[in-house]
Amino acid sequence: MGVIGGLALTLALARAIFQERLATPAVIGGLAAALLPGLVLGLAAGAPLGRHAFGEISGVALGVAVVQALVTLAGGAVGLALAKAIIAYRRWRRI
Numbered sequence: 001m002g003v004i005g006g007l008a009l010t011l012a013l014a015r016a017i018f019q020e021r022l023a024t025p026a027v028i029g030g031l032a033a034a035l036l037p038g039l040v041l042g043l044a045a046g047a048p049l050g051r052h053a054f055g056e057i058s059g060v061a062l063g064v065a066v067v068q069a070l071v072t073l074a075g076g077a078v079g080l081a082l083a084k085a086i087i088a089y090r091r092w093r094r095i
Helices: 004-019 025-032 037-056 055-095
Strands: none
Touching: 004 025, 004 037, 004 055, 025 037, 025 055, 037 055
16 A cells, blocks of 8 residues: 555545646646655654554555655645735736
8 A cells, every 4th residue: 555555545635626626737746746755754754653553564554645645635735826826926916
């Protein structure tokens, strides 16, 4: 499960959360930028948390998957929010 499960969980949740905005460059860029930090945080924080909560083997994999998915989704949300802020600023500057 682990890393691949985290990517699958990210894809499933991103489709549900971002819906029609999933294919925009802002969301894709945010998701891509957060992949490596998500992996590192998943291994560093998710593995010990999952091991303590759910057991040795499956808990580690579940912890890595959940933390990686949450960090990557947060990156997509930040990318979308940043794109909206830039668009709003550009519109405001024209007035």
